[in-house]
Amino acid sequence: MNANDAQTGSTAMKGGGYYSLSTVGAKDVIDGAGDLVIRALEAHLQSGNGKDAFTIADMGCADGGTSLDMIHRVVGQVRKHDPQRPIRLIYEDQPTNDYNALFQNVRATQPDGNSLATMPDVYWYAAPVSFYEQVLPAGTLNLGFSATAMHWLSAKPCEISNHVQAVGAQGRELEAFAEQGRKDWERILSCRASELAPEGRMIIVNFCRDESGQYLGNTGGINMFDIFRNLWENFVREDVITADEFERMTLPQYYNCVEEFKAPFEAPDGVAHLAGLRLEHIETRVVPCPYAARFHSGEWDAPTFAHFYIPTLRSWTESTFFSGLSESRPAEDRHAIIERYYNAYEALVAHEPEQHSMDYVHAYMVIRKVG
Amino acid sequence: MNANDAQTGSTAMKGGGYYSLSTVGAKDVIDGAGDLVIRALEAHLQSGNGKDAFTIADMGCADGGTSLDMIHRVVGQVRKHDPQRPIRLIYEDQPTNDYNALFQNVRATQPDGNSLATMPDVYWYAAPVSFYEQVLPAGTLNLGFSATAMHWLSAKPCEISNHVQAVGAQGRELEAFAEQGRKDWERILSCRASELAPEGRMIIVNFCRDESGQYLGNTGGINMFDIFRNLWENFVREDVITADEFERMTLPQYYNCVEEFKAPFEAPDGVAHLAGLRLEHIETRVVPCPYAARFHSGEWDAPTFAHFYIPTLRSWTESTFFSGLSESRPAEDRHAIIERYYNAYEALVAHEPEQHSMDYVHAYMVIRKVG
Numbered sequence: 001m002n003a004n005d006a007q008t009g010s011t012a013m014k015g016g017g018y019y020s021l022s023t024v025g026a027k028d029v030i031d032g033a034g035d036l037v038i039r040a041l042e043a044h045l046q047s048g049n050g051k052d053a054f055t056i057a058d059m060g061c062a063d064g065g066t067s068l069d070m071i072h073r074v075v076g077q078v079r080k081h082d083p084q085r086p087i088r089l090i091y092e093d094q095p096t097n098d099y100n101a102l103f104q105n106v107r108a109t110q111p112d113g114n115s116l117a118t119m120p121d122v123y124w125y126a127a128p129v130s131f132y133e134q135v136l137p138a139g140t141l142n143l144g145f146s147a148t149a150m151h152w153l154s155a156k157p158c159e160i161s162n163h164v165q166a167v168g169a170q171g172r173e174l175e176a177f178a179e180q181g182r183k184d185w186e187r188i189l190s191c192r193a194s195e196l197a198p199e200g201r202m203i204i205v206n207f208c209r210d211e212s213g214q215y216l217g218n219t220g221g222i223n224m225f226d227i228f229r230n231l232w233e234n235f236v237r238e239d240v241i242t243a244d245e246f247e248r249m250t251l252p253q254y255y256n257c258v259e260e261f262k263a264p265f266e267a268p269d270g271v272a273h274l275a276g277l278r279l280e281h282i283e284t285r286v287v288p289c290p291y292a293a294r295f296h297s298g299e300w301d302a303p304t305f306a307h308f309y310i311p312t313l314r315s316w317t318e319s320t321f322f323s324g325l326s327e328s329r330p331a332e333d334r335h336a337i338i339e340r341y342y343n344a345y346e347a348l349v350a351h352e353p354e355q356h357s358m359d360y361v362h363a364y365m366v367i368r369k370v371g
Numbered sequence: 372m373n374a375n376d377a378q379t380g381s382t383a384m385k386g387g388g389y390y391s392l393s394t395v396g397a398k399d400v401i402d403g404a405g406d407l408v409i410r411a412l413e414a415h416l417q418s419g420n421g422k423d424a425f426t427i428a429d430m431g432c433a434d435g436g437t438s439l440d441m442i443h444r445v446v447g448q449v450r451k452h453d454p455q456r457p458i459r460l461i462y463e464d465q466p467t468n469d470y471n472a473l474f475q476n477v478r479a480t481q482p483d484g485n486s487l488a489t490m491p492d493v494y495w496y497a498a499p500v501s502f503y504e505q506v507l508p509a510g511t512l513n514l515g516f517s518a519t520a521m522h523w524l525s526a527k528p529c530e531i532s533n534h535v536q537a538v539g540a541q542g543r544e545l546e547a548f549a550e551q552g553r554k555d556w557e558r559i560l561s562c563r564a565s566e567l568a569p570e571g572r573m574i575i576v577n578f579c580r581d582e583s584g585q586y587l588g589n590t591g592g593i594n595m596f597d598i599f600r601n602l603w604e605n606f607v608r609e610d611v612i613t614a615d616e617f618e619r620m621t622l623p624q625y626y627n628c629v630e631e632f633k634a635p636f637e638a639p640d641g642v643a644h645l646a647g648l649r650l651e652h653i654e655t656r657v658v659p660c661p662y663a664a665r666f667h668s669g670e671w672d673a674p675t676f677a678h679f680y681i682p683t684l685r686s687w688t689e690s691t692f693f694s695g696l697s698e699s700r701p702a703e704d705r706h707a708i709i710e711r712y713y714n715a716y717e718a719l720v721a722h723e724p725e726q727h728s729m730d731y732v733h734a735y736m737v738i739r740k741v742g
Contacts, residue, residue: 052423053508086508090496095478099470103499107466117500123508125461125496128474129488137424137457137494 024290025312027066029360030147032287033205034070038077040201040280040366041143045081047199047371053086053123054078055142057195059131060149061091063101067147072110074143075122089116089124092135099126130154132184134191141195144202148362151207153177154184156252164232164321165225165251167215181254186264186271189367193275196369201280208363209257210284216255219286219359227356228317231344240337241325249324251317258282261363272367281366292357305356306349310342312358318342395661396683398437400731401518403658404576405441409448411572411651411737412514416452418570418742424457424494425449426513428566430502431520432462434472438518443481445514446493460487460495463506470497501525503555505562512566515573519733522578524548525555527623535603535692536596536622538586552625557635557642560738564646567740579734580628581655587626590657590730598727599688602715611708612696620695622688629653632734643738652737663728676727677720681713684729689713 056074058067071089078087091102106124107117116124127135131146132154157176160169166177192202209215217224232249235241264272265279272279291312295305318338325334349356427445429438442460449458462473477495478488487495498506502517503525528547531540537548563573580586588595603620606612635643636650643650662683666676689709696705720727 053511088508095474099474099497103466103470107499121508123498123506124500125498126470127494127496128478129495135494137459137492140424 025287025358025360026148027069028290029205029287029362030067030070032285033145033147033203033364034073036281036364036366037070037074037143037145037203040203040368041074041077042081043368044142044199044201045078051085052140053088054082055088055090055136055140055197057090057092057136057141057144059092059135059144059146060152061093061097061102062149063098064091064105065101067145068105068108068110068116070145071116072114074145075116075119086121086123089122090127090136091124092127092129092131094130095128097128099128102126131188131191134194136195138194139197141192141202142197142200144192144196144200144204146202147205148207148360150185150188150204151253151255153180153252153254154187155180156250158250159247160250161247162229163225164228164249166254167209167218167225168229177254178260181256181260182263184254185256185261189264189272189277190275192367193272193277193369196277198369198371200369202365202367204365204367205362206261206365207253207255208261208284208361209255210286210361210363211258214286214359215361217358219357219361221357222355224313224356224358227345227348228313231341231348232321234344235337235341240340245324245326249321251320256363258284258363261365276370278368278370279365280368282363284361284363287360287362289357289359292359295353302353303350305353306346309349309356309358310346313345314342396658396729396731397519398440399661400576400658400733401438401441403656404516404518404574404735405444407652407735407737408441408445408514408516408574411574411739412445412448413452414739415513415570415572416449422456423511424459425453426459426461426507426511426568428461428463428507428512428515430463430506430515430517431523432464432468432473433520434469435462435476436472438516439476439479439481439487441516442487443485445516446487446490457492457494460493461498461507462495463498463500463502465501466499468499470499473497502559502562505565507566509565510568512563512573513568513571515563515567515571515575517573518576519578519731521556521559521575522624522626524551524623524625525558526551527621529621530618531621532618533600534596535599535620537625538580538589538596539600548625549631552627552631553634555625556627556631560635560643560648561646563738564643564648564740567648569740569742571740573736573738575736575738576733577632577736578624578626579632579655579732580626581657581732581734582629585657585730586732588729590728590732592728593726595684595727595729598716598719599684602712602719603692605715606708606712611711616695616697620692622691627734629655629734632736647741649739649741650736651739653734655732655734658731658733660728660730663730666724673724674721676724677717680720680727680729681717684716685713 058071061067075087107115109115116122129135131150157180158173160173163169166174169177207216232246236243236246261282262279264270265277291305291309294300322334322338325337429442432438446458478486480486487493500506502521528551529544531544534540537545540548578587603617607614607617632653633650635641636648662676662680665671693705693709696708
């Protein structure tokens, strides 16, 4: 069984290109990894490993829109290094992903006139399999990439009784999420260790809690996850939803801190270390919210900011929140509650725009498989 | 550009599992190829070629339902021969294919408890690329399979003025279709020749015109393609459609005869021969229409036969016929004409059921790449 099945439906991204359109920031995050990617790629190519098809994987690709420029850059670099070498490109995500949108994006012609679908000797595939499984035959992955995906856990270890995300969990609930996060990170690394070719590299860009305690939407100003929580609590008080429903609105996510990311590599008996993986580089970065930036620069007024800001939050929370609502409610009523919820959020942002921003906080990692 | 883009929309199979449900016969055709497939596989395995992942391709897979048993059989046989060897399974079809249905079918658990998605060391991918392109890196395909797919041409060379399919074409129109069929068959073989590993095998099961002039739906009784044609002609007479629309209802298909299939292999300067392909086996077979069989056995009465028979015809003709209708008609009207058309066909079958059957007429080919 695919490990993500347990949460299928609760974590599926909203389809139809919605994800890329509302995630300008996610693209900024990926573009910022470009130089790390190219340096890691160069180091791998210099190692002279293998003459088989050069295999690239985009793990947790969603519709592929945000990584397309980066993938083109990688393909171009491999080609420059070895014009004759075939390139195999694997787009990986959950079975419930919007693959039609992915295929459209990959086939689209770029401004330079290129399309991955028409470049000679570039072979591309979709693997509807999560990163909690091995997706490629052993020793065949030359360059792996993943951005803003691996905070999704393989399963929700428990509900969080007084919050919607592990950043607001406490006590045994927090421990359960941390433990799930630890096991899942080890499992992801084990699968990748099998896949990677000798001297292969992975560039992983994951949400994190950084050295000063910042994380997505919590970089000064109001804490975005507290707003998510508080607005639902208002709905409990107003009898729009029940206390049970509030509790079930728990995102199956965990943000590792740097030490947690490092752990499987550091001890000689660490899972990743034993499997031949080395953490060559880790740093945290804050990428500013592009929506708030437009408000602060004066390009957008408060209602416009609120109007464009909410969809980016909605794209990755809606399905979890929706599935927290009782199935005894008619689907129509559930949709109405969800609309009302994001409308309430939008009204809040329009009212006090200077307090809101979803800055991204990521750990950028380069991982090497020993040769 | 993908060569099939020109006809995208006009040849897309109707999605949502509709294809497999209405193509019991297509599965019979594939199951009948099983022993040929296994013998070719054994011959390849005995050649001892390669220790890389064993790569299987299902070319023109549609929703994968009809070939699933056969693919399981192949996977089992490879595993039996070499329990340690990873298996790579590539499902290939046009970008407009219903990939959601494909993913569901592949992931489904079989009666024996197995699923391709959970078998250890089986890696499966979708390639949304037509068989008129090279889909795999050179020399990496161990076993290719295709059934009832390669009669779809890469482009329609012209309209057929007085019929809907090349079997009813004459003169220069027939010549144009034959020439397109020749070029397309050569192009398919050239792409596969690049992909195949040394001593790799392909089993291709294509619609054909057999040695006695039979072809799909023309094995005695009424000629199915003539009915398609005549019902549209009735609609012209009744002013339901125009003469222009009748002419545009041309299926972009061509059925090779055995000599046409053989041609690229036989001359020393034949495209396939020069590329290292050898036609090891070709035979034609008629697989009886499973719908007509149920009528003749008394299991179904005439209306039931007609009710279940029409969807199998509709699954592969509707999009072409629909796109033949003028876009100046509202979409609603076009759908109504299509409904009326298949209703007329159904009424005809219910009225004279013993005249109707869509027997399959295929050429079964085994092709080897020299080592």
